[in-house]
Amino acid sequence: MSVNELNQKFAIANVLNFVEAAADVPVIEIKTADASARIALIGAQVLEWQPAGAEPVLWVSRAAVYQVGKGVRGGVPICWPWFGAGEAGKPAHGFVRTRMWQVRSTTQTADGVVVTLGIADNAETRAIWDYAFDLEMIVTVGKTLTMALVTKNTGDVPFTITDALHTYFHIGDIAQTIVQGLDGTKYLDKVLDFTEHTQQGDVIFSGETDRVYVDTKATCVINDTAQSRGIHIAKSGSDTTVVWNPWIEKEKGFADMAAGEYQQMVCVETCNAADDKITIAPKQMHSLVAVVSVG
Numbered sequence: 001m002s003v004n005e006l007n008q009k010f011a012i013a014n015v016l017n018f019v020e021a022a023a024d025v026p027v028i029e030i031k032t033a034d035a036s037a038r039i040a041l042i043g044a045q046v047l048e049w050q051p052a053g054a055e056p057v058l059w060v061s062r063a064a065v066y067q068v069g070k071g072v073r074g075g076v077p078i079c080w081p082w083f084g085a086g087e088a089g090k091p092a093h094g095f096v097r098t099r100m101w102q103v104r105s106t107t108q109t110a111d112g113v114v115v116t117l118g119i120a121d122n123a124e125t126r127a128i129w130d131y132a133f134d135l136e137m138i139v140t141v142g143k144t145l146t147m148a149l150v151t152k153n154t155g156d157v158p159f160t161i162t163d164a165l166h167t168y169f170h171i172g173d174i175a176q177t178i179v180q181g182l183d184g185t186k187y188l189d190k191v192l193d194f195t196e197h198t199q200q201g202d203v204i205f206s207g208e209t210d211r212v213y214v215d216t217k218a219t220c221v222i223n224d225t226a227q228s229r230g231i232h233i234a235k236s237g238s239d240t241t242v243v244w245n246p247w248i249e250k251e252k253g254f255a256d257m258a259a260g261e262y263q264q265m266v267c268v269e270t271c272n273a274a275d276d277k278i279t280i281a282p283k284q285m286h287s288l289v290a291v292v293s294v295g
């Protein structure tokens, strides 16, 4: 659908409309008294959420590329039906973050503006992952940001997934940032060959950090000291939290990150990953939910 057609069908006067981030890349723009937000139809990727009077909460690289077939560096990429590398020859973090999703509905409720985007299997997805599915991303933009990724098994056989709301947060200075909520939690350290460790105290950052915290349903708080705020991430349907910052050397390897940007971002990802796999029986569903607020 063109941006014009999308606006005719789904715009909400003075609240929600569609623009093009690049040729054939529609983005939803939302503005209410409570918050503003942007959501790309590629990947159903939330790019921005800014509560009224606050600094932007999500981070997107200045060098991000908006193109079907590529992931946008920042916001909330959706990793599905696997988190991480996946099988040889298959795309990292799955195949839905780089594809175009359909708009299913846009409404305004007491909690905020609710956008539902969807994607289902087709011949292309079957060639990569041979299952019938329907996936919805339900985003509620209000004083809080709620993101629900709902997986439905529409086929006749069970399937097993891992998944993530791979959220990039905007922070003032990584060296003054801590992540609370994971004290005592076991994690696999990707920087140290996936060895297992136990978090002692808060997570602090002084180099490349890439950790898969397991068996945790905890709410995390990013203490963004440089901007005098706490970003709270509550979750459900998730037993894994990933904390990631590429730091100096890894950042250089990303064409879609500008030099030094690692200092203003941290990923705290709401996931099911590693051994935390979700098996969904035919006609059943699973919801992965993250609720973000600023305090």
Ligand SMILES: O=P(O)(O)OC[C@H]1O[C@@H](O)[C@H](O)[C@@H](O)[C@@H]1O
Pocket: 071, 092, 093, 166, 190, 210, 211, 242, 244, 269
């Ligand atoms: O470059 P990508 O595929 O978007 O992945 C970014 C990062 O995503 C994180 O979730 C992983 O833990 C990292 O290992 C990875 O580098």
